[in-house]
Amino acid sequence: MSIVNRWATTSRQVVYNLKEHIMKPTALPRVPFFSSGPCAKRPGWTPAVLKEACVGRSHRSTTAKKKLSDIIALTGEILELPEDRLVGIVPASDTGAIEMAMWSLLGERPVDLLAWESFGKEWVADVTKQLKLKEARVFAADYGAIPDLSLIDFSHDVVFTWNGTTSGVRVPNGDWIPSDRQGLTICDATSAVFSQQLPWHKIDVATFSWQKVLGGEGAHGMLILGPRAIKRIETYTPEWPIPKIFRLKSKGSLNEEIFKGATINTPSMICVEDTLDALTWIKEIGGIEVSIQRSNNNLSTVEHWVEDSYWVDFLAKVPDTRSNTSICLQIVDPWFQSLGKEDQVAVPKKIESILEKNSAAFDINGYRDAPPGLRIWGGATVEVDDISALLPWLDWAYEEVKSSY
Numbered sequence: 001m002s003i004v005n006r007w008a009t010t011s012r013q014v015v016y017n018l019k020e021h022i023m024k025p026t027a028l029p030r031v032p033f034f035s036s037g038p039c040a041k042r043p044g045w046t047p048a049v050l051k052e053a054c055v056g057r058s059h060r061s062t063t064a065k066k067k068l069s070d071i072i073a074l075t076g077e078i079l080e081l082p083e084d085r086l087v088g089i090v091p092a093s094d095t096g097a098i099e100m101a102m103w104s105l106l107g108e109r110p111v112d113l114l115a116w117e118s119f120g121k122e123w124v125a126d127v128t129k130q131l132k133l134k135e136a137r138v139f140a141a142d143y144g145a146i147p148d149l150s151l152i153d154f155s156h157d158v159v160f161t162w163n164g165t166t167s168g169v170r171v172p173n174g175d176w177i178p179s180d181r182q183g184l185t186i187c188d189a190t191s192a193v194f195s196q197q198l199p200w201h202k203i204d205v206a207t208f209s210w211q212k213v214l215g216g217e218g219a220h221g222m223l224i225l226g227p228r229a230i231k232r233i234e235t236y237t238p239e240w241p242i243p244k245i246f247r248l249k250s251k252g253s254l255n256e257e258i259f260k261g262a263t264i265n266t267p268s269m270i271c272v273e274d275t276l277d278a279l280t281w282i283k284e285i286g287g288i289e290v291s292i293q294r295s296n297n298n299l300s301t302v303e304h305w306v307e308d309s310y311w312v313d314f315l316a317k318v319p320d321t322r323s324n325t326s327i328c329l330q331i332v333d334p335w336f337q338s339l340g341k342e343d344q345v346a347v348p349k350k351i352e353s354i355l356e357k358n359s360a361a362f363d364i365n366g367y368r369d370a371p372p373g374l375r376i377w378g379g380a381t382v383e384v385d386d387i388s389a390l391l392p393w394l395d396w397a398y399e400e401v402k403s404s405y
Contacts, residue, residue: 036375084226166367298378
């Protein structure tokens, strides 16, 4: 064993031997909300930002439609979308947006489906069990990994998540997507937009919701269409029925009103006002580059802590695939690994309960279908000082739970 390795092992053992001396922290995060959706509001948010909400009015009124179209315009501006992209507000959060895209666009070509966490698996089920497409290939990976991207056939349509919200694993970049692809790329980008740089020329369809990096409210989705997806809608009609809330066509052609501020069903104008506030905040702090940097800073802070921890590590196996928004952690302490399955599930729940009782953190247990662990939201609305204040509480709470066994 090298001197460096002996030092690292000894250092971790010292931490382990001194675990009973970990003192309860005194400094609390100013905002202890680390949920991965709905996520923390932007810094300084108060209900007063909603005072201009167009409540009690029709969403088809001139005033309301102006606010809806402002969301569309600000989204395109902040994300620096190409001019040939269409942006629309659609029902049912990101789930509604991605299912609208799949129901409207798939079926003309074979499809490759990528899944390495819970929501990607849901999109696989949509295609194979609901749409029942026969020419569908599934590329799956366990939590913590991504499939072999070199195996994807881009003469097929491709459906994938950019950032796995429940696994904390993202694709590192868009280099694996060819510019001369024949099929469409349909990307669930809900926990990536505004915190990760997306190669828009490689993405034909992107979806997200307001409740993630924007810190908005649920039930509203966003759909971004590129010219190749628009052409597919104009020239192809699926063989299955299309529910009203999925219909992108009107009288046989693309319903362009959706991308001008009209909506398929009634939106919440309070949520609209809240989202306008979030978008305005991102613009005022410096736009997409600053928003991404804020998320990167949060991840970097957690990385430094993990390096010195004996009991926790990232669920993502490859550093380049670590999410800077849904930061998922696994417990690697041999004591924890020796526990039975029920106790392993119970430990993160107990950590979460202790932290909530102390108002140190809320909603940090891992996703119910993921391996037992913790999940910390690090999106742009979360302050790095709050992440820094949280970490000593995690160490203390873990030792409290461990000593109770």
